[in-house]
Amino acid sequence: xxxxxxxxxxxxxxxxxxxxxxxxxxxxxxxxxxxxxxxxxxxxxxxxxxxxxxxxxxxxxxxxxxxxxxxxxxxxxxxxxxxxxxxxxxxxxxxxxxxxxxxxxxxxxxxxxxxxxxxxxxxxxxxxxxxxxxxxxxxxxxxxxxxxxxxxxxxxxxxxxxxxxxxxxxxxxxxxxxxxxxxxxxxxxxxxxxxxxxxxxxxxxxxxxxxxxxxxxxxxxxxxxxxxxxxxxxxxxxxxxxxxxxxxxxxxxxxxxxxxxxxxxxxxxxxxxxxxxxxxxxxxxxxxxxxxxxxxxxxxxxxxxxxxxxxxxxxxxxxxxxxxxxxxxxxxxxxxxxxxxxxxxxxxxxxxxxxxxxxxxxxxxxxxxxxxxxxxxxxxxxxxxxxxxxxxxxxxxxxxxxxxxxxxxxxxxxxxxxxxxxxxxxxxxxxxxxxxxxxxxxxxxxxxxxxxxx
Amino acid sequence: xxxxxxxxxxxxxxxxxxxxxxxxxxxxxxxxxxxxxxxxxxxxxxxxxxxxxxxxxxxxxxxxxxxxxxxxxxxxxxxxxxxxxxxxxxxxxxxxxxxxxxxxxxxxxxxxxxxxxxxxxxxxxxxxxxxxxxxxxxxxxxxxxxxxxxxxxxxxxxxxxxxxxxxxxxxxxxxxxxxxxxxxxxxxxxxxxxxxxxxxxxxxxxxxxxxxxxxxxxxxxxxxxxxxxxxxxxxxxxxxxxxxxxxxxxxxxxxxxxxxxxxxxxxxxxxxxxxxxxxxxxxxxxxxxxxxxxxxxxxxxxxxxxxxxxxxxxxxxxxxxxxxxxxxxxxxxxxxxxxxxxxxxxxxxxxxxxxxxxxxxxxxxxxxxxxxxxxxxxxxxxxxxxxxxxxxxxxxxxxxxxxxxxxxxxxxxxxxxxxxxxxxxxxxxxxxxxxxxxxxxxxxxxxxxxxxxx
Numbered sequence: 034x035x036x037x038x039x040x041x042x043x044x045x046x047x048x049x050x051x052x053x054x055x056x057x058x059x060x061x062x063x064x065x066x067x068x069x070x071x072x073x074x075x076x077x078x079x080x081x082x083x084x085x086x087x088x089x090x091x092x093x094x095x096x097x098x099x100x101x102x103x104x105x106x107x108x109x110x111x112x113x114x115x116x117x118x119x120x121x122x123x124x125x126x127x128x129x130x131x132x133x134x135x136x137x138x139x140x141x142x143x144x145x146x147x148x149x150x151x152x153x154x155x156x157x158x159x160x161x162x163x164x165x166x167x168x169x170x171x172x173x174x175x176x177x178x179x180x181x182x183x184x185x186x187x188x189x190x191x192x193x194x195x196x197x198x199x200x201x202x203x204x205x206x207x208x209x210x211x212x213x214x215x216x217x218x219x220x221x222x223x224x225x226x227x228x229x230x231x232x233x234x235x236x237x238x239x240x241x242x243x244x245x246x247x248x249x250x251x252x253x254x255x256x257x258x259x260x261x262x263x264x265x266x267x268x269x270x271x272x273x274x275x276x277x278x279x280x281x282x283x284x285x286x287x288x289x290x291x292x293x294x295x296x297x298x299x300x301x302x303x304x305x306x307x308x309x310x311x312x313x314x315x316x317x318x319x320x321x322x323x324x325x326x327x328x329x330x331x332x333x334x335x336x337x338x339x340x341x342x343x344x345x346x347x348x349x350x351x352x353x354x355x356x357x358x359x360x361x362x363x364x365x366x367x368x369x370x371x372x373x374x375x376x377x378x379x380x381x382x383x384x385x386x387x388x389x390x391x392x393x394x395x396x397x398x399x400x401x402x403x404x405x406x407x408x409x410x411x412x413x414x415x416x417x418x419x420x421x422x423x424x425x426x427x428x429x430x431x432x433x434x435x436x437x438x439x440x441x442x443x444x445x446x447x448x449x450x451x452x453x454x455x456x457x458x459x460x461x462x463x464x465x466x467x468x469x470x471x472x473x474x475x476x477x478x479x480x481x482x483x484x485x486x487x
Numbered sequence: 488x489x490x491x492x493x494x495x496x497x498x499x500x501x502x503x504x505x506x507x508x509x510x511x512x513x514x515x516x517x518x519x520x521x522x523x524x525x526x527x528x529x530x531x532x533x534x535x536x537x538x539x540x541x542x543x544x545x546x547x548x549x550x551x552x553x554x555x556x557x558x559x560x561x562x563x564x565x566x567x568x569x570x571x572x573x574x575x576x577x578x579x580x581x582x583x584x585x586x587x588x589x590x591x592x593x594x595x596x597x598x599x600x601x602x603x604x605x606x607x608x609x610x611x612x613x614x615x616x617x618x619x620x621x622x623x624x625x626x627x628x629x630x631x632x633x634x635x636x637x638x639x640x641x642x643x644x645x646x647x648x649x650x651x652x653x654x655x656x657x658x659x660x661x662x663x664x665x666x667x668x669x670x671x672x673x674x675x676x677x678x679x680x681x682x683x684x685x686x687x688x689x690x691x692x693x694x695x696x697x698x699x700x701x702x703x704x705x706x707x708x709x710x711x712x713x714x715x716x717x718x719x720x721x722x723x724x725x726x727x728x729x730x731x732x733x734x735x736x737x738x739x740x741x742x743x744x745x746x747x748x749x750x751x752x753x754x755x756x757x758x759x760x761x762x763x764x765x766x767x768x769x770x771x772x773x774x775x776x777x778x779x780x781x782x783x784x785x786x787x788x789x790x791x792x793x794x795x796x797x798x799x800x801x802x803x804x805x806x807x808x809x810x811x812x813x814x815x816x817x818x819x820x821x822x823x824x825x826x827x828x829x830x831x832x833x834x835x836x837x838x839x840x841x842x843x844x845x846x847x848x849x850x851x852x853x854x855x856x857x858x859x860x861x862x863x864x865x866x867x868x869x870x871x872x873x874x875x876x877x878x879x880x881x882x883x884x885x886x887x888x889x890x891x892x893x894x895x896x897x898x899x900x901x902x903x904x905x906x907x908x909x910x911x912x913x914x915x916x917x918x919x920x921x922x923x924x925x926x927x928x929x930x931x932x933x934x935x936x937x938x939x940x941x
Binding site: 036037040063065069073097186189190191193194200201218219222223237239255256257258260277278281284285288289291292293295296297298306308309310313316317320321323324327328330331332334335338339342345346349350352353354355356357359360361363364365367368371372375376379380381382383384385390393396397400401404405408409412461464465468472 | 490491494517519523527551640643644645647648654672673676677691693709710711712714731732735738739742743745746747749750751752760762763764767770771774775777778781782784785786788789792793796799800803804806807808809810811813814815817818819821822825826829830833834835836837838839844847850851854855858859862863866915918919922926
């Protein structure tokens with residue numbers, strides 16, 4: 034699917050005002066495709082196109098859209114149609130949309146919905162958005178352990194017709210909704226019809242708690258690889274289920290956070306969306322903290338360089354190699370920190386094996402350092418016709434790159450053992466540390482071997 | 488679960504040689520937990536523990552383990568037990584394990600398995616590891632459209648007992664295995680028993696092709712959010728299914744690749760695993776290309792600085808601000824490129840909106856640049872008692888940070904429009920470009936306003 038061509042085609046038809054042609058074009062696409070197409074249009078075009086689409090598909094498209102566009106469309110269309118659509122969407126999705134609206138708008142919608150639905154939604158809205166309670170779907174089919182398999186099957190037959198019921202596993206509860214066990218559809222479908230549910234259910238269930246933070250939920254899903262997990266309250270009463278597609282969005286969010294954090298963009302005050310395309314001031318505030326720390330760090334580098342002002346005055350040529358040393362040290366150090374931080378995040382690397390990785394990176398750093406040191410030495414000698422300078426710059430390069438690798442490897446392990454998120458140490462801090470240490474080593478070498486020899 | 492405590496406890500019991508205590512300790516954990524615990528032990532301990540675990544759980548644990556440990560364990564245990572375990576695992580998992588073994592070892596295993604199974608496995612092994620064919624499970628329950636719902640249900644009852652069948656949807660095929668439609672279990676369970684499958688099946692199916700590369704498979708899953716997708720060959724004959732947990736691993740791999748690439752670690756020659764913990768030479772080769780490009784880039788920075796050697800000789804103090812300017816420019820530029828590259832990857836940012844983002848980043852860069860320029864100016868004036876120098880350094884900081892933001896924002900859009908993966912432009916190249924441009928601007932300002940005024 035070539036998004037740009039489709040958009041162009043839609044805009045062409047829109048300018049012709051040919052609703053029939055537009056309708057038949059839109060009908061060709063899957064709801065997930067349409068949810069990619071619509072955000073590319075202008076607001077009034079988006080709502081016009083949305084209204085031309087099949088009623089049945091509209092609710093599906095809303096589910097695929099991001100909250101921003103869900104709210105925009107629901108606010109832009111007729112209120113009774115909006116209520117209809119809301120009733121067709123899974124409860125957790127609706128709660129997300131309502132949670133993203135202005136408070137009085139949310140109230141106005143809730144008041145228009147049937148009271149049973151609006152009560153359920155109000156309960157959902159009470160959970161924090163980024164917890165298991167906030168992402169779960171509260172509608173779950175539950176059975177009791179005294180039922181026979183055939184009773185369970187006919188129960189499903191009458192209860193699961195509603196599109197909103199997500200049918201992955203059947204959860205077994207008692208009358209007070211305490212979670213007792215789980216039966217997969219496969220087991221249910223292949224068991225003897227007269228077997229009691231209590232006999233085939235699994236009692237050791239991985240379960241989530243309503244207050245579990247969403248990143249923990251994502252980790253549990255990734256680890257156990259179930260399609261859905263039950264969510265219980267403090268008293269083990271079943272409150273809902275979280276399905277893998279709910280978690281998908283969380284994983285993407287968490288990945289974005291990991292990537293942002295490692296580039297020195299703080300994510301704990303503002304949403305990723307706000308930083309990328311919200312108010313400028315949010316973006317400035319999310320980006321300034323680590324830049325400020327870099328500023329302080331680089332001032333130390335300035336002070337180090339200033340310590341050697343006599344050296345610089347005597348041999349100003351030595352200054353021109355500063356960016357070379359800092360740049361390569363920073364790069365190789367960032368590579369190391371990236372490898373270790375990502376490894377810690379996926380579980381491939383752990384504290385127990387820290388020394389193994391530190392030693393390995395040391396060897397890698399030394400190998401690359403020797404290679405690059407040699408290159409830099411030869412180039413400098415050839416260019417400046419100054420063997421001593423070449424040797425010093427080359428030697429500084431070897432030490433600098435090796436040290437950078439070492440600092441980049443050790444830092445995340447230290448942070449991890451102090452229970453600090455190692456991602457925050459990345460890029461900015463490492464680059465600065467390496468600037469300070471690298472310049473100090475370089476100018477010490479220059480002062481000791483070049484100036485003293487003059 | 489505190490992994491370190493558990494490992495310590497296990498090693499304690501191992502040194503006591505108390506198999507009973509070890510067995511009962513291991514029984515307490517879920518297979519997914521055990522798959523996290525085992526890799527932390529030494530090889531002989533790992534195999535000893537594995538053999539103490541319930542036969543039934545062993546196959547499950549193998550599934551959760553990474554290929555490296557799967558191969559190690561299967562090679563380390565009795566061959567007949569290994570064959571038993573292989574028969575209990577889903578075919579796609581087995582094919583992955585066999586594919587990771589030495590060729591003669593693979594052959595020796597295949598020869599020991601029942602010929603029907605070994606033929607299916609050989610077929611799977613023929614697909615490239617990183618395609619839909621390579622990650623799919625070839626065992627799918629298929630029904631035909633003439634069946635009634637009750638026939639389908641009794642068909643499932645007899646055929647789906649085997650643990651290896653993954654039951655998400657029922658696929659409808661003709662006698663030549665051409666894929667005609669799909670019925671979800673929910674629809675099957677809630678439809679009238681005498682309805683024909685042909686009447687309730689969905690005909691417009693999102694399908695994968697055996698040769699689809701795995702990153703495309705992952706994108707399709709993320710977009711449509713199905714639990715499973717059918718895989719067909721060139722003639723639309725059903726070959727297998729890919730389930731969301733297969734894709735999970737792919738997504739993690741792709742994310743790692745994205746993160747590695749943006750730190751200048753190339754991933755197209757070696758596996759991520761190889762780079763992190765394989766041979767040192769692989770790691771050196773994966774890390775050297777971008778470092779080498781940085782080297783060349785930084786030599787340009789050296790040349791630029793050298794152009795101003797007369798300035799440096801007259802005012803060597805100006806050299807000490809180089810790391811400050813380069814460091815902050817590099818950092819803010821990296822932030823911008825991270826935001827845009829990640830946005831392009833998740834689909835939040837696209838080429839159509841390029842100008843909007845470029846303008847927004849320009850404003851952010853200018854705002855932060857002015858703030859930091861002011862800070863640097865005041866600090867420098869206070870420290871060096873030199874107003875002119877303070878103004879020049881501050882001004883260079885503003886220009887440098889604004890330009891860095893702009894370069895960091897524009898570059899990924901240019902690469903994207905040239906159909907080059909924007910991730911590769913990150914970190915290294917940007918930092919170098921900013922070093923070169925930033926130094927040029929700084930020394931031009933110094934030469935024009937400080938030296939000329941002397």
